[in-house]
Amino acid sequence: MIVDKVLDAKGLACPMPIVKTKKAINELESGQVLEVHSTDKGAKNDLTAWAKSSGHELLKHEEENNVLKFWLKKG
Amino acid sequence: MGEKKKTTIVLFSGDYDKSMAAYIIANGAAAYDHEVTIFHTFWGLNALRKDEQIDVKKGFMEKMFGKMMPRGAEKMGLSRMNFAGFGPKMIKDVMKKHNAMSLPQLIEMAQEQEVKLVACTMTMDLLGLQQEELLENIEYAGVAAYLADAEDGNVNLFI
Numbered sequence: 001m002i003v004d005k006v007l008d009a010k011g012l013a014c015p016m017p018i019v020k021t022k023k024a025i026n027e028l029e030s031g032q033v034l035e036v037h038s039t040d041k042g043a044k045n046d047l048t049a050w051a052k053s054s055g056h057e058l059l060k061h062e063e064e065n066n067v068l069k070f071w072l073k074k075g
Numbered sequence: 076m077g078e079k080k081k082t083t084i085v086l087f088s089g090d091y092d093k094s095m096a097a098y099i100i101a102n103g104a105a106a107y108d109h110e111v112t113i114f115h116t117f118w119g120l121n122a123l124r125k126d127e128q129i130d131v132k133k134g135f136m137e138k139m140f141g142k143m144m145p146r147g148a149e150k151m152g153l154s155r156m157n158f159a160g161f162g163p164k165m166i167k168d169v170m171k172k173h174n175a176m177s178l179p180q181l182i183e184m185a186q187e188q189e190v191k192l193v194a195c196t197m198t199m200d201l202l203g204l205q206q207e208e209l210l211e212n213i214e215y216a217g218v219a220a221y222l223a224d225a226e227d228g229n230v231n232l233f234i
Binding site for chain 1 (some may be wrong): 184
């Protein structure tokens with residue numbers, strides 16, 4: 001997968017992961033992919049809901065050493 | 076952009092914790108691309124106060140109110156477990172540990188995200204607060220302006 005931008009949101013608490021993700025995706029073109037790293041336990045539900053409502057596609061997510069990783073395709 | 080969703084929040088409370096909740100929701104809603112309005116009334120106006128003393132002409136009652144109310148977000152108390160000001164110190168410590176944003180930071184972030192901050196002019200008069208004492212780049216309005224935003228709103232909260 002080609003990742004166009006990586007956002008490190010590790011250590012940030014609600015609402016920052018979603019605020020930063022929004023800012024980061026604004027800088028991408030439609031179809032480009034953003035990779036987000038977060039340690040916020042709520043991030044999975046938050047990002048899934050946010051992507052759905054904002055018209056972006058959550059391609060994949062995985063957890064690695066307590067870091068949640070997400071790949072979002074801009075809609 | 077007529078199809079943008081709207082979030083409107085009435086912030087009535089002047090408590091640090093409740094204001095935090097209001098501003099976290101506002102920032103979240105802004106990230107959802109909503110048009111967000113926070114309408115500050117009564118004690119909620121204190122969140123918009125500048126932290127320094129501003130020289131303005133006031134009557135006795137207005138001066139007293141001004142002295143008794145927290146001057147700015149940083150000085151607000153907690154709705155529970157305030158312990159005469161010790162509670163806020165404890166919670167701010169815990170917040171730092173968990174990397175949570177402070178209320179002043181959340182307000183700044185909201186302004187950055189173009190959340191519309193509105194001060195209710197009627198209650199400003201009651202509490203003797205003047206425009207010079209409040210933050211820059213906020214709006215002044217009454218119930219009708221709030222309802223205009225809220226009537227086609229998707230999320231509407233009273234905190």
